[in-house]
Amino acid sequence: MRTMKLIDITLREGAVIRGRALSFKEKLEIARSLDRLKSDTIELAPIGTGKAEELSNSTIASMVKSRISACVNIADGDIEKTWNSIQVAGKPKLNLLVPVSPVQMEYVCHKKDKAMLSLITEKVKECRYYCEFVEFSALDATRAEKGFLCDAITAAIEAGAYKVTLCDSAGIMMPHEFGAFVEDIIGRVPALADIELYVEVSDEMHMAAACGAEAVSKGAVGVKCTAVRNGYPTLEEMIRFVKMRGADLGIESGMRVTEIHQTVTQLEKILLPEEEETTRFSNISLTDVPGVTLDENDDISEVIKVVRQLGYELSEEDYSNVYESFRRVVTKKHFVGTKELDAIVASTAMQVPSTYQIINYVINSGNIITATANILLEKDGEAKRGVGTGDGPIDAAFAAIEQIIGHRYELDDFQIQTLTEGRDSMGSALIKLRADGKVYSGTGLSTDIIGASIRAYISTLNKIVYDEQT
Incomplete structure (x- = not known):
């Protein structure tokens, strides 16, 4: 045989x-x-x-x-x-x-x-x-x-x-x-x-x-x-x-x-996805892979290439700022993964005034009820409230924000992680939204992951609004 x-x-x-x-x-x-x-x-x-x-x-x-x-x-x-x-x-x-x-x-x-x-x-x-x-x-x-x-x-x-x-x-x-x-x-x-x-x-x-x-x-x-x-x-x-x-x-x-x-x-x-639900989480890209890294030998051109592959189109000034931050991080860690590069872009590039600010929010969620979110934001001194429901508390929170702004942006990526340990640990969230074909990102920190996610969404939203007004 x-x-x-x-x-x-x-x-x-x-x-x-x-x-x-x-x-x-x-x-x-x-x-x-x-x-x-x-x-x-x-x-x-x-x-x-x-x-x-x-x-x-x-x-x-x-x-x-x-x-x-x-x-x-x-x-x-x-x-x-x-x-x-x-x-x-x-x-x-x-x-x-x-x-x-x-x-x-x-x-x-x-x-x-x-x-x-x-x-x-x-x-x-x-x-x-x-x-x-x-x-x-x-x-x-x-x-x-x-x-x-x-x-x-x-x-x-x-x-x-x-x-x-x-x-x-x-x-x-x-x-x-x-x-x-x-x-x-x-x-x-x-x-x-x-x-x-x-x-x-x-x-x-x-x-x-x-x-x-x-x-x-x-x-x-x-x-x-x-x-x-x-x-x-x-x-x-x-x-x-x-x-x-x-x-x-x-x-x-x-x-x-x-x-x-x-x-x-x-x-x-x-x-061959036959039917993909058109939820805000449907098009999230999975970009980070352990072992796929940039190191201290990579120059600014290589960093820019990877940043663009992650979906960003930045100004020359922002690319320079991202590379400077990358150099500071890679000197200490010796390598930077795509998840860390995402965080560098979100925290370094396109820092803008806060058009929208969070006043308060109330989230209700459980295994026998539909998650709801009641969020109060401030824009130009005016309070704006939104109420949303969703498949989980974070989905509901994003729906409430979208009700306030009257627009739904495509969610390109969403990452959460715990930064510290213990009962009062800090959570970090990174959001990437796509508007008119361009990717924007923002980060948020809070002692609860829902709050961190809301802050990351607002951070990203402010960058989109600023770009649209300039």
């Missing part, structure tokens, strides 16, 4: 599946789930110019036991930076993405056949300089000229690639056609006899799983899949194929079959 290997590309395709970039915490939860399934390889998306993707890659690489494969585009990918982001993994691998059809080579790399072969050799060797395990992915392989495709695969193997993936990026082949295609390439490239061959098939005609199964029956070692349906074969579909026909073909899988349905259901809640 030979084992059919499954490379999971859920994290690689996560932004496409979710419709937006995944947060750090979402990436970590997905990686943990896939690792529990004993996926043969977890594939990560190519990193961009920002530092956040490098940090998330390194965090994932350090926490999972599965092999980690980081993609790098042949045209503009930074191989050294990509390698540095995963080298802490127990089983790191680089996956060089190479367009091989005439149209894609011209469009992406601006090169003809001969120049493309030279580039493939050069880039595979560069990958091998950093990493022992290099994969060569032939994108749009089914629309490539077969002679060139075979030359490209041979060049990659001779340069050091230990694994090759044939991609039907357009999803244009029937299962029997794709099987014949794979068999033909294996016959044309003798070097593939000692190389692991995988396939990646687009599900454009809803036949990707059948094409993958046919490819495995013709000699491919494995198939690239996603945990949830998104234009590729799913893990469940390929496991079902092994269960139904594996014995006839002499194929088995090393994945934990009994756990796959439960894990996929959990991942669907992250990646």
